[in-house]
Amino acid sequence: MNAPITAKILSLNNIEVVYDHVSLAIKGVSIDVPEGGMVALLGANGAGKSTTLKSISGLLTAERGEVRRGELQFRGQSIGGLMPQDRVKLGIAHVLEGRRVFEHLTPDENLIAASALHSRQDMNRNKDRVYSYFPRLHERRTVASGYLSGGEQQMLAIGRALMTQPKLLMLDEPSLGLAPFLVAEIFQILGRINRDEGLSILLVEQNAIAALEIVSHGYLIESGRIVMHDSAAALKKNPDIQEFYLGGAENKNFRDIKHYSRRKRWLT
Amino acid sequence: MDAISLMESAANGALIGLMYSLVAMGIVLIYKSSSVPNLAQGSMTMLAAYVVLAFANSAGAPIWAAISLAIITMFIIGLAIERVALRRLAGRPIIMILMMTLGLEIFLRAGSMTIWGGTTRPMNLGISDAPLFLGPLLINRAYAFGAVVTIAMFGFFVMFFRSRVGVVLRAISDDYTAAWSVGISVERGVALSWAMSAVVATIAGVLWSSVQGVDQSLAQLLLKGVTVAVLGGLDSIGGALLAGVLLGVVEGIASSVLDPLLGGASRDLVDAAMLILTILIRPHGLFGRHDIERV
Numbered sequence: 001m002n003a004p005i006t007a008k009i010l011s012l013n014n015i016e017v018v019y020d021h022v023s024l025a026i027k028g029v030s031i032d033v034p035e036g037g038m039v040a041l042l043g044a045n046g047a048g049k050s051t052t053l054k055s056i057s058g059l060l061t062a063e064r065g066e067v068r069r070g071e072l073q074f075r076g077q078s079i080g081g082l083m084p085q086d087r088v089k090l091g092i093a094h095v096l097e098g099r100r101v102f103e104h105l106t107p108d109e110n111l112i113a114a115s116a117l118h119s120r121q122d123m124n125r126n127k128d129r130v131y132s133y134f135p136r137l138h139e140r141r142t143v144a145s146g147y148l149s150g151g152e153q154q155m156l157a158i159g160r161a162l163m164t165q166p167k168l169l170m171l172d173e174p175s176l177g178l179a180p181f182l183v184a185e186i187f188q189i190l191g192r193i194n195r196d197e198g199l200s201i202l203l204v205e206q207n208a209i210a211a212l213e214i215v216s217h218g219y220l221i222e223s224g225r226i227v228m229h230d231s232a233a234a235l236k237k238n239p240d241i242q243e244f245y246l247g248g249a250e251n252k253n254f255r256d257i258k259h260y261s262r263r264k265r266w267l268t
Numbered sequence: 269m270d271a272i273s274l275m276e277s278a279a280n281g282a283l284i285g286l287m288y289s290l291v292a293m294g295i296v297l298i299y300k301s302s303s304v305p306n307l308a309q310g311s312m313t314m315l316a317a318y319v320v321l322a323f324a325n326s327a328g329a330p331i332w333a334a335i336s337l338a339i340i341t342m343f344i345i346g347l348a349i350e351r352v353a354l355r356r357l358a359g360r361p362i363i364m365i366l367m368m369t370l371g372l373e374i375f376l377r378a379g380s381m382t383i384w385g386g387t388t389r390p391m392n393l394g395i396s397d398a399p400l401f402l403g404p405l406l407i408n409r410a411y412a413f414g415a416v417v418t419i420a421m422f423g424f425f426v427m428f429f430r431s432r433v434g435v436v437l438r439a440i441s442d443d444y445t446a447a448w449s450v451g452i453s454v455e456r457g458v459a460l461s462w463a464m465s466a467v468v469a470t471i472a473g474v475l476w477s478s479v480q481g482v483d484q485s486l487a488q489l490l491l492k493g494v495t496v497a498v499l500g501g502l503d504s505i506g507g508a509l510l511a512g513v514l515l516g517v518v519e520g521i522a523s524s525v526l527d528p529l530l531g532g533a534s535r536d537l538v539d540a541a542m543l544i545l546t547i548l549i550r551p552h553g554l555f556g557r558h559d560i561e562r563v
Contacts, residue, residue, distance in 0.1 A: 096445065
């Protein structure tokens, strides 16, 4: 565990989330994102990745979830009690799983809708910036977004989030359902935005191979708990990660036997 | 039945239809920005007419001042309805929200009966009773005035939904959660749509009560409003306009042909038939959005 010494833009300390007052979705998650850093949160389906992001963006309330314990800090400020739009105002942007573009609006209108907090000048400047990162959106800016391809919709979802002038961009499974070359293209653009603008990024992914290529650090979440945290390079070499997330198992039978016990160790 | 009087029925029907559109527009406004079908639009229209009268009679304001004051009052009432009755239902099953609007409809109607009683009161806008002559056709001045106002409102809302605020409202109706995620205050957007809808109800209430007086029967405009809104496609302002004209013309012709035979109720029959057939044959209406499915 080599925690970075740089300033943290986001820090989660022992967050616990409950849905409908009963079901415990995440059980004590602690994550740090350094200022200007790029961090991945990896894990399988249902591990609590999306819930973690929603606890940060405040979208839990819409699904009757609540943060019951722990502390959420954004640049040293506690944000646990803020409404979603106030968190956006602070600079937290959440790109939802499944893209969720405004389907009946054109890409241009999607970007306009996302600038509710900004002046017209800011909006136009942000639009130019988004179109320069994603020229394809500019070509398609007058079509109803529901008719865009999956890759274009993902670009639009990211572009829409950028319209809010975030300091921290959180992405939930941006690679979901996209062809590998598109994943590569989108991740490359994310890397560029991170480098050029110093935008901090928290990337939630099942696709660990692609994610570990661009982030500096990664967390592994299982059944609502963080079970591993290390640099991307170290994670790539870790035999457990290789086996479960990178598909690197060679002598299959032997590993399958160990699988269960190792999983169990993480859970306890 | 000669051709002239048939054309006359159709022409007046079209104008009446445009006034139906105004009621439907209130329903569409709310649907377009929060996907809630508002069944209280009829009694909001009625309430607005009473509010105008309250300002004009009790406070002694001239009618145009009373209307302006009523518009402001109804704007606030619209905000209040959203805040008190609907905000806490956000995210609940649509059937709950639908029942809530039905409850509001009944509450407003019964409340107005308690406060103002059931006698019909006149609303005098100073429009003369003398008909307009359009070639050989006699046109009712009040209907013509109502139609012009409706078209003006239509133009306003078409522009509005292209504006930044309008785009935000459309985004909210598309996806609440995604709207929250980009910093849109969904609650405020929905509240604004209720307020605007209450203003539209005020204008509809004034126009309709200048024709038929102020009483609880104004709330029955809900039926016309719902039919026109569904026929036009619930989220289309333009659809509501055309559907209103269509319904008005069909009603006008049908009633002048059928009323002598059936003895009266043919307008409502046409209305119900339109609503039922639309839902059976073309549930998304003339211009409603389909849910987009990519292939």
